[in-house]
Every structure is written in C-alpha cells, then in structure tokens.
Amino acid sequence: MTAPVVVAAGLTLSGVTLRLGDGDSIVTALDAVDLRVRPGELVAVVGPSGAGKSSLLAVAGALTTPDEGSVVVDDVPIGTLGRAAQARFRRSRIGFVFQSGNLIPALTALDQLRLAVDIAGRGLGTRDPLELLAEVGMADKARRRPHELSGGERQRVGIARALMTSPTLLLVDEPTAALDRARSQEVVALLARETARSGVATVMVTHDHDVLHHCDRVVEMVDGRLSPQDT
Amino acid sequence: MFLAWRELRFARSRFVLMGGVVALIAVLVVLLSGLSTGLVNDGVSGLQRLPVTAFAFAGGTKTDSAFSRSVIDQSQVTAWRTRAGVADAAPFGNQLVNGKTGRGLPVDLALFGVEPDSFLAPTVASGAALGTTADGIVISPTLRAAGLAIGDVVTLDRIGTRLTVIGVLADQHTFGHVDVAYVPLRTWQQVHAGAGPGDAVRPEAYQEATAVALRAAPGRTIDLAAGDAAAGTTSMTRDASFAASPGYTAETSTLTLIQVFLYAISALVVGAFFTVWTIQRGHELAVMRAMGASTRYLLRDGLTQAFVVLVASTLVGLGIGVAGGGLLSGTSMPFALSAPAITLGGALLVVLGMIGAGAAVVRVTRIDPLVALGGQR
DSSP: OOOOOOOOOEEEEEEEEEESGGGGOOOOOOOOOEEOOOOOOOEEEOTTSSSHHHHHHHHHHTOOSSSSSEEEEEEEEGGGGHHHHHOOOHHEEEEETTTTTOOOSSSHHHHHHHHHHHHHGGEEESSOOHHHHHTTTTTGTOOOOOOSSSSSHHHHHHHHHHTHHHSEEEEOOOTEEEEEEEEHHHHHHHHHHHHHHHHHHHEEOSOGGGGGGSSSSEEEEETEEEEEEGO | OHHHHHHHHHHHHHHHHHHHHHHHHHHHHHHHHHHHHHHHHHHHHHHHTTTSSSSEEEOOOOGGGGGOOOOOOOHHHHHHTTTTTTEEEEEEEEEEEEHHHHOOEEEEEEEEEEETTTTTTTOEEOOOOTSSSSSEEEOGGGGGGTTTTTTEEEEETTTTTTEEEEEEEOOEEEEETTEEEEEEEHHHHHHHTOOOTTOOOOOGGGEEEEEEEEEETTOOOOHHHHHHHHHHHEEEEHHHGGGSTTHHHHHHHHHHHHHHHHHHHHHHHHHHHHHHHHTHHHHHHHHHHHTOOHHHHHHHHHHHHHHHHHHHHHHHHHHHHHHHHHHHHHSSSSOOHHHHHHHHHHHHHHHHHHHHHHHHHHHHHHOOOGGGGTTTO
C-alpha cells in the first residue's frame, strides 16, 4: 500500500544546521533547528544579536544552503535546488520584507510593486498593484519615491511589494528597526492582517518585544538554537 | 529594462555628465577623422585617382623615397608591357617643382608627366585636354585657390620653363600636400633633366620617367615579383606606394595613434563610470537578487543603460562634430568629412564603450543576495 502524500504547505525546517567560516573560525549559526510555519500563521523569531535569526531567514529564503537538514516550502525541498532554481523559486514563491523597506530609490511606490512583477515575469503578477497599495494604506502616495516617504510608509510599500506575487512564504527582517513605537505597532499589525488575509506563512525576525502580541507564535533563538517549547 | 529606463530618468544628471564626456570624445573622433581623411586626400589623392594597379620603380628603390629617387627607362616599360596580366604599362613622371604665376605669386606643383595618349591621361572638367599644346598643363581645381586659371602661365624657378594652364580637373588631385599639374611626358622629361628653354637636352633624358605605371587586365592579377625580375624594377601596389608620399606615413600613423587612444579612453571612462555606478547600486542589486532577479535580468538592465547612454551621447557628439567639421571643410586646413569613417568611428565608440561597460556590469554576477539582509547571518 502506498502511503498518503502529505503536502507540507507553508515552511518546514527539519534538523537544519548551518556553519559559517572555515578552519578554526567555524561558527555554528544554526544548530539542528526545527521549525514549522503554517499558511496564514505569523511566527516571530526573537533573540539577541548574533543568535542566528538572519541565518534562519537566509536558509528559509533559499539565499543560502544549510550544511545539514532540510528546508521545505510548499512541499519543495529548496535546500537541494541549484542557485538558478533557488532564484526562480524565490521570485515566484517567497516574499521578502527588509529593514527600512530597502526600496529602490529610482522607483515610485507603485513602480516598486511593478518591479516585483517584472522580476517574477509578467505572467506571475497576480495582484493589482494599486489595489494592493490601497490595502496597505498607501494608495494616495503611489507616485512618491522612497525619499518622499516616512519610515513607516516605506515599510508599508515594502510589505505590499513582498505580497505582489502572492508568495507562499513571507520572510520579514527587522521591520520595525527604524520606526517609532506607534509606527512599529501599525506595521506589524498590517503584517498580521495581510498574513491572515492572504494565507501566507510569515516568519518575522525582530528585536522589538512590544509588537509580539500581533503574532500567532513567538520562538526564541539563542546560539543558533530555537527555544524548546516552540520547536 | 523596467528599472533601466527609470534609473536613467532618476539619475539623469549623473548619466548626462558621463554621456557628456563620451559626446566630447565623439566630437574629437569626428574632428580627427576629418583631419585624417583631409591629410590622406592632401597626401595621395593624386595617386588615388590614377587608374593604376601598381608602380614599378627602379630596382632597389626604397619605399619612402620612391617617387623622388627612382628613374626608369623605356626598356623597362617595354619589358612590363609583355608581362602576363598587364593590360597597360606606361611611363609615369613625378616631380615637385616651384614656380611663379604671371602675377608673381609663388606656386608649388607636383608635376605628373604622362603620355597624353596613354591610359594615364587625365579627364578634364573644363578647358582643353592634355597634349593639346606641348607646354600645356592640366591642373587640380585646388590650384584655383592659388589664383590660377585657364590661360595663366607658370614659370618654373631656376630653369625658366613656362607652362600654360589649358585645363582643370574635376576633383582634388594632390601629392604630398602639393597640387598636381599634369604635363606631357616629353615636357616633364625636359624639366626633370633641368633643361630650360633653348637648353640642350641629353638624348637619354627622353627615355626616362619615375616609374612604370601598370594596370592589370580585368579579373587578372599581376605577378609583381616575376615582373621585377624580368624588368629589373622594384614594384609595389598603388596603395603601398602611398607611403612614398612625403610625410604620409608619419601623419596617418600619428592620427591613428591618437584615435586609438581616444577609443581606449572612451572605453575606460565608460567602464569606470559603470564600475562606480554598479558599486553604488550594490545594496539594491542585492535586494533584487533576494527577490529572485536572475543574473541575465540584472546584466540586461545594466547593459541597456550603458547602450542607451553610449548611443545617445555618441550621436550628439557626432552631430556636433559634423557641424563643427563643416565649418572647417572650407578652410585651408586639410579636412574632409567622410561618412564611412565617421560611422565607423561612432560604431567603435559604442562597441568599445559596451565592452568597458560589460566589464564593469559583470560585477552583478558576484552580488550576494545576503547583503539585502544586512549580511548578518
């Protein structure tokens, strides 16, 4: 009898180990990490600097390949893909929200979203960029460039850009690093709302404990290991 | 190309500055090209317009002094006439002389001595054909600037030979920056022998000329080495003989060297700009990498910017250069605009600029998407 196929929607990390450096200076950035994030779930990863939070995002986002363990996104073991295939996978299935938005200076808010479609290939743009900007409260500033936007507005555009291609997995890197308390609450609330609305599996790395109440789950990373109760 | 166009508009002051440098180089390319073409015309247009395949000089003649030192005789002309592949062979005389017009104005002439009934005889645009009178000369139209006209008399210095202008050619004919005057070979031989009016001419002088002018039969080639062995001459193709024009090699090689440097500078300027530009964009390129942008996507983006800037600035530079060069064309400066030369110069600027840009933009292949996460892993 054939075993039933289990579709692992969302993100599944199993026994992921990542070592950085070489020779005597090898550092274990991720140490046998297990993590499961379901579609529509917002998981926050907290921990001190150097704990391995960004490494977790890099591995989950197919930006680097772990030394051990498996990374599965939507039933695709992305750790085994070649670099070109990983890039293809990223542009179609993974959205990134970076610190301070990391928007392209030459582009208006609207064009930031169109760029995501252009990179992914025109056929993959499944959402209307103006509609999406309206969804994140930025429709009236669609023609403005990053230097004409506040930090919170840039992050809103960054979130909309990441959702533009309807990704399966949303990886968010310190979204409130450059924001005041009020803007931080707004941005993470927006992330939580969009995660629930679009059904994307979201992993957010943050130092900001004030925003954790918006998250479905919080895991702590220390010295490359996730806190036991959350694995 | 989505991002390329928008960045060109957004950072237009930077691109205009870089394009301005390329445009200035394009202007220089046009001016140097015009000067180069003008100098070639001034140096060898008289030879270029001869219906000649090759010249056979006296045996052992060196290229750089061929037209001034070589003396051949009629027997060598006869020997060449019988060679396979030779349709025509005729004596050709070439001598630089100084003289004065009837109004006392000094004039320099490159006297081309040809038999009026040979294939070398020029076609006049106005006046009478060569050979109509023994002392009649047919001149390059550029001599009109010196004040010469049909009917004027030029008296040669030292020997006092008087030559009368009977015809004018259609196009510029110059040799070594000196205007050409065709003269019947017999008169040329008297001048070459240094015999003035009334002077006795040694009989063998009428057997002499500078070289044997050869014309190949249609579809045939001339075995120059075998002909040289049979006739006791040293022959070279017409184009190779250009190097025998005074100053020709030095002038053309100097200008060519300057042009080569200009192309290299252009490629380096473009390469340096796009290196800095790519480094400045490092973080946003990493963001696009993280978003899944392929190497081809990023390369195409960078190279499109380079191509647009190069083509636009080269066209602007060529336009300014042609306009400025047009003003120089009517002056005494040896300057002539040549569409093929300008097109080639512009194309080289774009191609070499693209190579420079390509060497810089290829850095995008080494952009690490992890930088988008701050590089902290």
